[in-house]
Amino acid sequence: MGSPTLAEREAAALCGTYRRVPVTLVRGDGCFVETADGRRLLDLVGGIAVNLLGHCQAEVVAAATAQMGRLMHTSNLYYTEPQVELAERLAASAFPSRAFLCNSGAEANEAAIKVARKWGQLHRQGAYTILTLEGAFHGRTLATLAATGNAHYSDPFRPLPNGFRQVPRDDLGAVELALADPGRPAVAVMAEPIQGESGVHLLEDSYLRGLRELCDQHQALLILDEVQTGMGRTGRMWAYQHSGAVPDVMTVAKGVGGGLPLGAALVGKRADVFEAGDHGSTFGGNPVAAAAGLAVLRVVERDHLWQRAAVAGDQFKEAILSLRQEGHPVVETRGRGLLLGVGLASPIAAELGRLALDEGILVNPIGDSTIRLAPPLTISDGEIEMAVAAIGRALGRASGASRP
Template structure:
């Protein structure tokens, strides 16, 4: 089989998987791998979960599509679950994260229009990533993914992530033209960058005081990834708009834009739409995913195993010359390296049977399923240490790191 008929937009490893179960995948030869990236924060409840298999099979035999010209009961059920968990009131369903963010951007424009602002501005963050449509690329800040697609929309003002004083300064400069701020509570594609404690709370207060919409892109952080349903819940706030995708469908394409009633009513019949958004299959899967997370206490497990993995990485890699910083929250962890390491993901898969991801060129990003156990944490640790040239001393009760020539380079 040849890839010549595919557009040249990816650089996949020479691996192809034929089966998945829980946190593991099997390739064509029958070799097993630990999926420590969960399809880029998608398969939070693991591969081939029996409840999801049943839900998908049953729904496929009943009804896949009717269009939004008719009431969709599963859509209403999923909306009710999501709004209860998030503390918001209404939902629009899409097919992807980029579409959900486009929905949020349209709400921001309507918010400005309702205030009589002819040239509204949206505050966004340096190092952000919100999608690959032209609108979401305009709101993003990655040179490699933006290259060749200029000119971008001029409605965005970028400020440093995590700097509340920069937000206040932009407010003083642009005044009432700013109608919203859009950001990831943790920058995923940007290298798992966390803001300082209290930043989101201060930003929430600033938005409220200036009648801005606070839009949080929780496409990667949402549905339990950080140990709460949503990352914003760590600071006890509620934004005006939240976008979701990825883990909501566990592999079935779905996106969602949640908003307060005051914001959601900016949309009127015909002002926005989606042919496939919120179809019965995707919404039944979404409901089932939320049920599984609750039934299996996966929020708690993400917090426990995330703390364990973060602590073990810091203990094992302390003083490593190639490791600049290890950071994360829940099961969203980044290991920033001093330099790119060639073939890192290939070595991790080939030598250690662990699927890793590298973002921004030199940050190892770990996004394992929320179902992982302590033994999985140790396997991930061994793979990361191995690709960085370290050896885990398994004869030690504390599993300390034994220096190797590669570690000392």
């Protein structure tokens, strides 16, 4: 009997929570990853919107390595320079705020939820309900599952914490009704500027401004989850900046750590209620992750990578839509900058994912008929051309794809 494959060992050793693409990645540089059997793949998934600067970007590696050689971990009992500087720079890139540093998007949202609850106790006679939008995704902890409100993710884990109420997306009237409901007074509205996990659905700028106004009118906090949209990905440093609707709390993670686990809740003055002992995390703002985060911020700001994301995103959209002229079943592109959803005419997303891998690219099927693309912001024009050509070839091989 031969030795077990990695997939067999994985199945025996890890909880089976992930449906993996059948490929083992061993190395990465720029927009490419290399597989254990020596294939080089163009990575349009970017670690699910994490690898903003590509894989193993030299300045991030150098910053993290240098910090590892100096001091790797201290806990939050002591001061460390990188986390203070990171918080200062995040605030400078967004809005006046203080940060709670953590390790992931779900944790950043947990912090935001705790801020809203304490704020409700202090300023809204104990109101605690948080309004979220249909199609949201805020994480996999119990509270963020409740905020996500998707039965598929949460049903096996009931009961969930209460205090969350979902309203239809793109319907300010529904938000207003819920905010004005005296039976369930709401303390905050929580939303993603672009809903990534449910298929890349953009909230219009006017809608975000409407949310801001409603939150002001009804004494509620606006919490924006920029875990997926932040750090230049959508064509601005933060997606809310397209609209001018400044949140009271903004959550960030994914790209901010350059591939290391790092997240933050940026808490604006109005919402700044945390005091010593209110919240904590052993690893939150770990010096190595913070040093990597600082390097990512420096590069994104120095190279104005949000501009690159805007230009590359438009180029991508145009090239993908032009595939329709060859009879490929592309219905639309959604999203902004380099957070793109490609809507397909039939439920071939999973098949397309497999065929694309065969054609040498990684794409991320979400749902039956959407492909998500969230490549590094450093992707070149040539790599975009290469990607779209491969998507075209994969579409050409997909079953049920219509031909002229």
